Amino acid sequence: MSRTKIHLITAARPNFMKVAPLFHALTREPQIEPRIVHTGQHYDANMSDAFFRDLLMPSPHVHLGVGAGTHATQTGGVMMAYERVALEERPGLVIVVGDVNSTLACALVGAKIGVPVVHLEAGLRSGDRTMPEEINRIATDAVSDVLWAPSHDACINLGSEGIRQDRVDLVGNIMIDSYEALRPVIEGDSTRCDLGLEHEDYAVVTLHRPSNVDDAQRLATLVRNLLQASRNMCVVFPVHPRTRKRLEEFGLLDELERAPNIRLAAPLGYVQFMNLVTGARVVVTDSGGVQEETTYLGVPCLTLRENTERPVTVTHGTNRLVKPEQLTEAVAQTLNSARRPAAIPLWDGRTADRCVESLKRRFNNLGGKS
Ligand code: UD1
Numbered sequence: 055m056s057r058t059k060i061h062l063i064t065a066a067r068p069n070f071m072k073v074a075p076l077f078h079a080l081t082r083e084p085q086i087e088p089r090i091v092h093t094g095q096h097y098d099a100n101m102s103d104a105f106f107r108d109l110l111m112p113s114p115h116v117h118l119g120v121g122a123g124t125h126a127t128q129t130g131g132v133m134m135a136y137e138r139v140a141l142e143e144r145p146g147l148v149i150v151v152g153d154v155n156s157t158l159a160c161a162l163v164g165a166k167i168g169v170p171v172v173h174l175e176a177g178l179r180s181g182d183r184t185m186p187e188e189i190n191r192i193a194t195d196a197v198s199d200v201l202w203a204p205s206h207d208a209c210i211n212l213g214s215e216g217i218r219q220d221r222v223d224l225v226g227n228i229m230i231d232s233y234e235a236l237r238p239v240i241e242g243d244s245t246r247c248d249l250g251l252e253h254e255d256y257a258v259v260t261l262h263r264p265s266n267v268d269d270a271q272r273l274a275t276l277v278r279n280l281l282q283a284s285r286n287m288c289v290v291f292p293v294h295p296r297t298r299k300r301l302e303e304f305g306l307l308d309e310l311e312r313a314p315n316i317r318l319a320a321p322l323g324y325v326q327f328m329n330l331v332t333g334a335r336v337v338v339t340d341s342g343g344v345q346e347e348t349t350y351l352g353v354p355c356l357t358l359r360e361n362t363e364r365p366v367t368v369t370h371g372t373n374r375l376v377k378p379e380q381l382t383e384a385v386a387q388t389l390n391s392a393r394r395p396a397a398i399p400l401w402d403g404r405t406a407d408r409c410v411e412s413l414k415r416r417f418n419n420l421g422g423k424s
Protein backbone atom coordinates (compact mmCIF):
# COMPACT_ATOMS: atom_id res chain seq x y z
CA MET A 55 0.00 0.00 0.00
CA SER A 56 1.49 3.39 -0.92
CA ARG A 57 1.51 5.96 1.82
CA THR A 58 -0.24 9.33 1.50
CA LYS A 59 2.18 12.24 1.61
CA ILE A 60 1.17 15.08 3.89
CA HIS A 61 3.05 18.36 3.68
CA LEU A 62 3.49 20.14 7.01
CA ILE A 63 4.44 23.76 6.36
CA THR A 64 6.91 25.43 8.73
CA ALA A 65 8.28 28.90 8.25
CA ALA A 66 8.79 31.03 11.33
CA ARG A 67 9.49 30.58 15.06
CA PRO A 68 5.88 30.17 16.24
CA ASN A 69 5.24 27.41 13.68
CA PHE A 70 7.70 24.85 14.99
CA MET A 71 5.99 24.19 18.34
CA LYS A 72 2.69 23.74 16.47
CA VAL A 73 4.01 21.40 13.78
CA ALA A 74 6.19 19.18 16.00
CA PRO A 75 3.40 17.36 17.92
CA LEU A 76 1.48 16.79 14.70
CA PHE A 77 4.57 15.50 12.91
CA HIS A 78 5.23 13.02 15.74
CA ALA A 79 1.59 11.87 15.79
CA LEU A 80 1.47 11.43 11.99
CA THR A 81 4.73 9.49 12.02
CA ARG A 82 2.97 6.81 14.08
CA GLU A 83 0.38 6.28 11.30
CA PRO A 84 1.59 3.57 8.88
CA GLN A 85 -0.53 4.82 5.96
CA ILE A 86 0.83 8.41 6.18
CA GLU A 87 4.14 9.90 5.11
CA PRO A 88 4.51 13.30 6.84
CA ARG A 89 6.97 15.61 5.10
CA ILE A 90 8.17 18.84 6.65
CA VAL A 91 8.43 21.72 4.20
CA HIS A 92 10.37 24.74 5.55
CA THR A 93 9.79 27.94 3.59
CA GLY A 94 12.85 29.64 5.12
CA GLN A 95 10.88 32.70 6.31
CA HIS A 96 12.96 32.53 9.49
CA TYR A 97 16.50 31.41 8.81
CA ASP A 98 18.86 32.29 11.70
CA ALA A 99 19.93 29.24 13.69
CA ASN A 100 18.29 30.63 16.85
CA MET A 101 15.00 31.35 15.01
CA SER A 102 14.79 27.98 13.27
CA ASP A 103 17.35 25.13 13.69
CA ALA A 104 17.27 25.37 17.49
CA PHE A 105 13.58 24.43 17.45
CA PHE A 106 14.09 21.34 15.31
CA ARG A 107 16.60 20.18 17.92
CA ASP A 108 14.50 21.04 20.97
CA LEU A 109 11.29 19.61 19.53
CA LEU A 110 13.01 16.44 18.25
CA MET A 111 12.11 16.96 14.62
CA PRO A 112 14.26 15.77 11.72
CA SER A 113 15.72 18.38 9.37
CA PRO A 114 13.09 19.61 6.92
CA HIS A 115 12.51 17.22 4.02
CA VAL A 116 12.22 20.22 1.70
CA HIS A 117 13.69 23.69 2.23
CA LEU A 118 12.42 26.52 0.03
CA GLY A 119 15.01 29.09 1.22
CA VAL A 120 12.77 32.10 0.64
CA GLY A 121 13.97 34.39 3.47
CA ALA A 122 12.94 37.95 4.34
CA GLY A 123 11.28 40.60 2.19
CA THR A 124 8.28 42.87 1.90
CA HIS A 125 4.91 41.19 2.36
CA ALA A 126 4.40 40.75 -1.38
CA THR A 127 7.97 39.59 -2.02
CA GLN A 128 7.85 37.07 0.80
CA THR A 129 4.30 35.78 0.16
CA GLY A 130 4.83 35.65 -3.60
CA GLY A 131 8.27 34.06 -3.20
CA VAL A 132 6.87 31.28 -1.03
CA MET A 133 3.98 30.73 -3.45
CA MET A 134 6.29 30.33 -6.44
CA ALA A 135 8.73 28.07 -4.61
CA TYR A 136 6.06 25.93 -2.96
CA GLU A 137 3.99 25.54 -6.12
CA ARG A 138 6.95 23.86 -7.83
CA VAL A 139 7.39 21.43 -4.93
CA ALA A 140 3.67 20.69 -4.55
CA LEU A 141 3.27 19.98 -8.28
CA GLU A 142 6.26 17.66 -8.21
CA GLU A 143 5.40 15.79 -5.00
CA ARG A 144 1.60 15.91 -5.33
CA PRO A 145 0.85 15.55 -1.59
CA GLY A 146 -2.55 14.19 -0.57
CA LEU A 147 -2.91 17.08 1.86
CA VAL A 148 -1.16 20.25 2.94
CA ILE A 149 -1.35 21.40 6.55
CA VAL A 150 -0.60 25.04 7.33
CA VAL A 151 -0.34 26.47 10.84
CA GLY A 152 -0.78 29.86 12.47
CA ASP A 153 -0.91 33.18 10.67
CA VAL A 154 2.42 34.08 9.10
CA ASN A 155 2.92 35.06 5.46
CA SER A 156 4.04 31.52 4.54
CA THR A 157 0.80 30.12 6.01
CA LEU A 158 -1.31 32.08 3.55
CA ALA A 159 1.10 31.52 0.65
CA CYS A 160 1.02 27.73 0.93
CA ALA A 161 -2.74 27.64 1.59
CA LEU A 162 -3.30 29.56 -1.65
CA VAL A 163 -1.04 27.21 -3.60
CA GLY A 164 -2.81 24.10 -2.29
CA ALA A 165 -6.26 25.56 -2.91
CA LYS A 166 -5.41 26.46 -6.52
CA ILE A 167 -3.77 23.21 -7.56
CA GLY A 168 -6.50 21.11 -5.96
CA VAL A 169 -4.65 19.75 -2.92
CA PRO A 170 -6.90 19.80 0.17
CA VAL A 171 -5.71 22.38 2.70
CA VAL A 172 -6.05 22.03 6.47
CA HIS A 173 -5.48 25.06 8.72
CA LEU A 174 -4.30 24.40 12.27
CA GLU A 175 -5.12 27.34 14.61
CA ALA A 176 -8.07 28.50 12.51
CA GLY A 177 -10.63 31.10 13.50
CA LEU A 178 -8.56 33.42 15.68
CA ARG A 179 -9.46 37.06 15.04
CA SER A 180 -8.17 40.27 16.57
CA GLY A 181 -10.61 42.37 14.53
CA ASP A 182 -7.63 44.58 13.66
CA ARG A 183 -6.92 44.58 9.93
CA THR A 184 -3.84 46.75 10.34
CA MET A 185 -2.14 43.57 11.62
CA PRO A 186 -0.66 41.62 8.70
CA GLU A 187 -1.48 38.40 10.56
CA GLU A 188 -5.20 39.24 10.64
CA ILE A 189 -5.25 39.41 6.83
CA ASN A 190 -3.39 36.09 6.70
CA ARG A 191 -5.88 34.49 9.12
CA ILE A 192 -8.99 35.62 7.26
CA ALA A 193 -7.65 34.67 3.83
CA THR A 194 -6.21 31.32 4.96
CA ASP A 195 -9.46 30.29 6.62
CA ALA A 196 -11.43 31.31 3.54
CA VAL A 197 -9.46 28.99 1.21
CA SER A 198 -8.84 26.05 3.57
CA ASP A 199 -10.95 22.90 3.36
CA VAL A 200 -10.67 21.88 7.01
CA LEU A 201 -10.37 24.33 9.90
CA TRP A 202 -8.89 23.16 13.17
CA ALA A 203 -9.91 25.61 15.89
CA PRO A 204 -8.02 25.97 19.20
CA SER A 205 -10.94 27.27 21.26
CA HIS A 206 -14.69 27.75 21.14
CA ASP A 207 -14.48 31.48 20.34
CA ALA A 208 -12.60 30.61 17.14
CA CYS A 209 -15.53 28.40 15.99
CA ILE A 210 -17.90 31.31 16.60
CA ASN A 211 -15.68 33.67 14.58
CA LEU A 212 -15.67 31.25 11.65
CA GLY A 213 -19.44 30.85 11.80
CA SER A 214 -19.93 34.61 11.78
CA GLU A 215 -17.89 34.81 8.56
CA GLY A 216 -20.30 32.39 6.92
CA ILE A 217 -17.98 29.38 7.11
CA ARG A 218 -19.99 26.15 7.35
CA GLN A 219 -19.51 24.36 10.67
CA ASP A 220 -18.95 21.02 8.90
CA ARG A 221 -15.55 22.38 7.79
CA VAL A 222 -14.59 23.10 11.41
CA ASP A 223 -13.22 20.75 14.10
CA LEU A 224 -12.52 22.07 17.59
CA VAL A 225 -9.23 20.29 18.35
CA GLY A 226 -7.70 22.45 21.09
CA ASN A 227 -4.37 24.20 21.44
CA ILE A 228 -1.46 22.25 19.99
CA MET A 229 1.20 24.46 21.63
CA ILE A 230 0.24 22.85 24.92
CA ASP A 231 1.14 19.45 23.39
CA SER A 232 4.69 20.71 22.83
CA TYR A 233 4.91 22.06 26.36
CA GLU A 234 3.60 18.87 27.95
CA ALA A 235 5.86 16.64 25.81
CA LEU A 236 8.90 18.61 26.96
CA ARG A 237 7.78 19.52 30.48
CA PRO A 238 10.42 17.37 32.25
CA VAL A 239 13.19 18.73 30.00
CA ILE A 240 11.99 22.32 30.52
CA GLU A 241 11.79 21.85 34.30
CA GLY A 242 15.25 20.26 34.38
CA ASP A 243 16.87 22.93 32.19
CA SER A 244 19.48 25.16 33.83
CA THR A 245 18.88 28.47 32.03
CA ARG A 246 17.24 30.21 34.99
CA CYS A 247 19.95 28.97 37.31
CA ASP A 248 22.79 29.86 34.90
CA LEU A 249 21.52 33.44 34.81
CA GLY A 250 21.42 33.53 38.63
CA LEU A 251 17.68 34.25 38.67
CA GLU A 252 15.51 33.57 41.70
CA HIS A 253 12.14 31.84 41.23
CA GLU A 254 9.33 34.39 40.65
CA ASP A 255 11.71 37.29 41.13
CA TYR A 256 12.24 38.45 37.54
CA ALA A 257 10.39 39.51 34.40
CA VAL A 258 10.74 38.05 30.89
CA VAL A 259 10.19 40.36 27.92
CA THR A 260 9.56 39.55 24.24
CA LEU A 261 8.62 42.14 21.61
CA HIS A 262 8.44 41.93 17.85
CA ARG A 263 5.14 43.33 16.51
CA PRO A 264 5.75 46.00 13.87
CA SER A 265 3.16 48.19 15.68
CA ASN A 266 5.45 48.23 18.74
CA VAL A 267 8.96 48.08 17.36
CA ASP A 268 8.87 49.76 13.94
CA ASP A 269 7.72 53.11 15.35
CA ALA A 270 10.60 55.08 16.92
CA GLN A 271 8.48 56.98 19.40
CA ARG A 272 6.52 53.94 20.57
CA LEU A 273 9.67 51.86 20.95
CA ALA A 274 11.36 54.67 22.91
CA THR A 275 8.36 54.79 25.30
CA LEU A 276 8.54 51.04 25.74
CA VAL A 277 12.26 51.15 26.47
CA ARG A 278 11.76 53.96 29.00
CA ASN A 279 9.11 51.90 30.80
CA LEU A 280 11.21 48.76 30.78
CA LEU A 281 14.10 50.69 32.32
CA GLN A 282 11.77 51.94 35.03
CA ALA A 283 10.30 48.47 35.68
CA SER A 284 13.84 47.09 36.01
CA ARG A 285 14.32 49.17 39.16
CA ASN A 286 12.05 46.71 40.98
CA MET A 287 13.06 43.44 39.41
CA CYS A 288 15.54 41.88 37.01
CA VAL A 289 14.31 41.94 33.39
CA VAL A 290 15.43 39.27 30.94
CA PHE A 291 14.89 40.29 27.33
CA PRO A 292 15.74 37.85 24.50
CA VAL A 293 15.65 40.19 21.50
CA HIS A 294 13.90 39.21 18.25
CA PRO A 295 15.96 40.10 15.11
CA ARG A 296 13.38 42.65 13.90
CA THR A 297 13.53 44.35 17.31
CA ARG A 298 17.32 44.35 17.54
CA LYS A 299 17.52 46.04 14.16
CA ARG A 300 15.09 48.75 15.24
CA LEU A 301 16.70 49.30 18.64
CA GLU A 302 20.00 49.87 16.85
CA GLU A 303 18.46 52.09 14.16
CA PHE A 304 16.63 54.28 16.71
CA GLY A 305 19.69 54.54 19.00
CA LEU A 306 17.98 52.73 21.91
CA LEU A 307 20.16 49.66 22.24
CA ASP A 308 23.07 51.15 24.23
CA GLU A 309 20.84 52.34 27.04
CA LEU A 310 19.29 48.90 27.43
CA GLU A 311 22.68 47.22 27.31
CA ARG A 312 24.03 49.51 30.02
CA ALA A 313 21.04 49.09 32.37
CA PRO A 314 22.27 47.17 35.46
CA ASN A 315 19.10 45.14 35.96
CA ILE A 316 18.31 44.28 32.32
CA ARG A 317 19.77 41.19 30.66
CA LEU A 318 19.58 41.33 26.89
CA ALA A 319 20.02 38.03 25.09
CA ALA A 320 19.79 36.57 21.63
CA PRO A 321 16.52 34.75 20.87
CA LEU A 322 16.43 31.60 22.98
CA GLY A 323 15.60 28.01 22.12
CA TYR A 324 12.17 26.69 23.14
CA VAL A 325 13.37 24.75 26.18
CA GLN A 326 15.52 27.61 27.50
CA PHE A 327 12.81 30.19 26.92
CA MET A 328 10.08 28.11 28.57
CA ASN A 329 12.40 27.41 31.50
CA LEU A 330 12.54 31.19 32.02
CA VAL A 331 8.79 31.66 31.52
CA THR A 332 7.82 28.95 34.01
CA GLY A 333 9.84 30.65 36.75
CA ALA A 334 8.98 34.27 35.93
CA ARG A 335 7.05 36.63 38.18
CA VAL A 336 5.63 38.30 35.09
CA VAL A 337 5.98 38.11 31.31
CA VAL A 338 5.76 41.25 29.18
CA THR A 339 5.06 40.47 25.55
CA ASP A 340 3.34 41.15 22.27
CA SER A 341 3.67 37.53 21.11
CA GLY A 342 0.59 35.50 20.31
CA GLY A 343 1.95 32.16 21.50
CA VAL A 344 3.39 33.54 24.72
CA GLN A 345 -0.05 34.88 25.76
CA GLU A 346 -1.30 31.28 25.57
CA GLU A 347 1.65 29.63 27.30
CA THR A 348 1.46 32.03 30.26
CA THR A 349 -2.29 31.46 30.56
CA TYR A 350 -1.76 27.71 30.65
CA LEU A 351 0.95 28.03 33.28
CA GLY A 352 -0.81 30.74 35.30
CA VAL A 353 2.10 33.15 34.96
CA PRO A 354 0.92 36.80 34.93
CA CYS A 355 1.19 38.21 31.41
CA LEU A 356 1.11 41.84 30.28
CA THR A 357 0.46 42.19 26.57
CA LEU A 358 1.51 45.41 24.89
CA ARG A 359 -1.30 45.51 22.36
CA GLU A 360 -4.64 47.21 21.82
CA ASN A 361 -6.39 43.90 21.08
CA THR A 362 -5.79 40.17 21.01
CA GLU A 363 -6.92 37.36 18.72
CA ARG A 364 -6.69 35.13 21.80
CA PRO A 365 -9.41 36.60 24.07
CA VAL A 366 -9.64 33.49 26.28
CA THR A 367 -6.23 34.41 27.66
CA VAL A 368 -7.84 37.58 29.05
CA THR A 369 -11.27 36.23 30.03
CA HIS A 370 -10.03 32.91 31.49
CA GLY A 371 -6.29 33.39 31.85
CA THR A 372 -3.66 35.66 33.32
CA ASN A 373 -3.35 38.01 30.37
CA ARG A 374 -3.92 41.76 30.55
CA LEU A 375 -3.71 44.19 27.64
CA VAL A 376 -1.68 47.25 28.63
CA LYS A 377 -0.45 50.45 27.05
CA PRO A 378 3.29 51.22 27.18
CA GLU A 379 2.79 54.03 29.68
CA GLN A 380 0.91 51.64 32.03
CA LEU A 381 3.70 49.10 32.05
CA THR A 382 5.69 50.15 35.11
CA GLU A 383 2.58 50.25 37.29
CA ALA A 384 1.25 46.96 35.87
CA VAL A 385 4.55 45.18 36.53
CA ALA A 386 4.55 46.48 40.10
CA GLN A 387 1.01 45.15 40.63
CA THR A 388 2.09 41.62 39.74
CA LEU A 389 4.21 41.57 42.89
CA ASN A 390 0.98 40.89 44.80
CA SER A 391 -0.77 38.55 42.36
CA ALA A 392 -0.91 34.79 42.85
CA ARG A 393 -0.38 32.29 40.04
CA ARG A 394 -3.59 31.12 38.43
CA PRO A 395 -3.25 28.35 35.80
CA ALA A 396 -6.33 28.35 33.55
CA ALA A 397 -8.19 25.20 32.57
CA ILE A 398 -9.35 25.93 29.03
CA PRO A 399 -11.21 23.05 27.36
CA LEU A 400 -8.94 20.96 25.10
CA TRP A 401 -5.74 22.73 26.11
CA ASP A 402 -4.60 19.40 27.46
CA GLY A 403 -1.61 18.10 25.51
CA ARG A 404 -3.74 15.81 23.32
CA THR A 405 -4.57 18.09 20.42
CA ALA A 406 -2.35 16.29 17.89
CA ASP A 407 -4.28 13.03 18.49
CA ARG A 408 -7.55 14.84 17.83
CA CYS A 409 -6.08 16.25 14.62
CA VAL A 410 -5.17 12.75 13.42
CA GLU A 411 -8.69 11.52 14.29
CA SER A 412 -10.15 14.42 12.33
CA LEU A 413 -8.05 13.51 9.28
CA LYS A 414 -9.07 9.85 9.43
CA ARG A 415 -12.72 10.80 9.71
CA ARG A 416 -12.58 13.22 6.82
CA PHE A 417 -10.23 11.60 4.31
CA ASN A 418 -10.88 7.99 3.22
CA ASN A 419 -7.31 7.33 2.08
CA LEU A 420 -5.85 8.07 5.53
CA GLY A 421 -6.92 4.90 7.25
CA GLY A 422 -10.35 5.98 8.44
CA LYS A 423 -13.31 3.61 8.59
CA SER A 424 -15.57 5.28 6.01
C1 UD1 B 1 6.97 36.99 11.54
C2 UD1 B 1 5.45 36.91 11.34
C3 UD1 B 1 4.74 37.20 12.64
C4 UD1 B 1 5.24 36.30 13.75
C5 UD1 B 1 6.77 36.41 13.85
C6 UD1 B 1 7.26 35.41 14.86
C7 UD1 B 1 4.47 37.63 9.17
C8 UD1 B 1 3.76 38.73 8.48
N1 UD1 B 1 5.01 37.94 10.39
O1 UD1 B 1 7.29 38.33 11.91
O2 UD1 B 1 3.35 36.96 12.48
O3 UD1 B 1 4.66 36.69 14.96
O4 UD1 B 1 7.34 36.10 12.57
O5 UD1 B 1 8.54 35.66 15.30
O6 UD1 B 1 4.55 36.55 8.65
N2 UD1 B 1 15.06 38.28 10.51
C9 UD1 B 1 16.32 37.85 10.75
N3 UD1 B 1 16.51 36.50 10.94
C10 UD1 B 1 15.51 35.60 10.88
C11 UD1 B 1 14.22 36.06 10.62
C12 UD1 B 1 14.00 37.40 10.44
O7 UD1 B 1 17.27 38.63 10.81
O8 UD1 B 1 15.76 34.40 11.06
C13 UD1 B 1 14.84 39.73 10.33
C14 UD1 B 1 14.83 40.12 8.86
O9 UD1 B 1 15.58 41.28 8.75
C15 UD1 B 1 13.40 40.44 8.54
C16 UD1 B 1 12.81 40.80 9.90
O10 UD1 B 1 13.58 40.09 10.86
O11 UD1 B 1 13.27 41.48 7.64
C17 UD1 B 1 11.36 40.39 10.01
O12 UD1 B 1 11.16 39.02 9.63
P1 UD1 B 1 9.74 38.53 9.05
O13 UD1 B 1 9.69 37.05 8.97
O14 UD1 B 1 9.42 39.28 7.82
O15 UD1 B 1 8.73 39.04 10.12
P2 UD1 B 1 8.74 38.89 11.68
O16 UD1 B 1 8.75 40.25 12.28
O17 UD1 B 1 9.78 37.93 12.12
Ligand code: UDP
Nearest residue numbers: 067068071292321322323324327341342343
Ligand atom coordinates in the same frame (compact mmCIF):
# COMPACT_ATOMS: atom_id res chain seq x y z
N1 UDP C 1 9.94 31.62 22.01
C1 UDP C 1 11.18 31.00 22.11
N2 UDP C 1 12.29 31.76 22.31
C2 UDP C 1 12.24 33.12 22.44
C3 UDP C 1 10.96 33.75 22.34
C4 UDP C 1 9.83 32.97 22.11
O1 UDP C 1 11.26 29.78 22.03
O2 UDP C 1 13.29 33.77 22.62
C5 UDP C 1 8.74 30.78 21.75
C6 UDP C 1 7.58 30.94 22.69
O3 UDP C 1 7.70 30.10 23.82
C7 UDP C 1 6.40 30.54 21.81
C8 UDP C 1 6.83 31.00 20.43
O4 UDP C 1 8.25 31.18 20.48
O5 UDP C 1 6.25 29.13 21.82
C9 UDP C 1 6.15 32.28 20.02
O6 UDP C 1 6.75 32.79 18.87
P1 UDP C 1 6.77 34.33 18.50
O7 UDP C 1 6.57 35.15 19.72
O8 UDP C 1 8.00 34.57 17.69
O9 UDP C 1 5.53 34.47 17.51
P2 UDP C 1 3.97 34.72 17.70
O10 UDP C 1 3.42 33.68 18.61
O11 UDP C 1 3.79 36.12 18.18
O12 UDP C 1 3.42 34.62 16.31
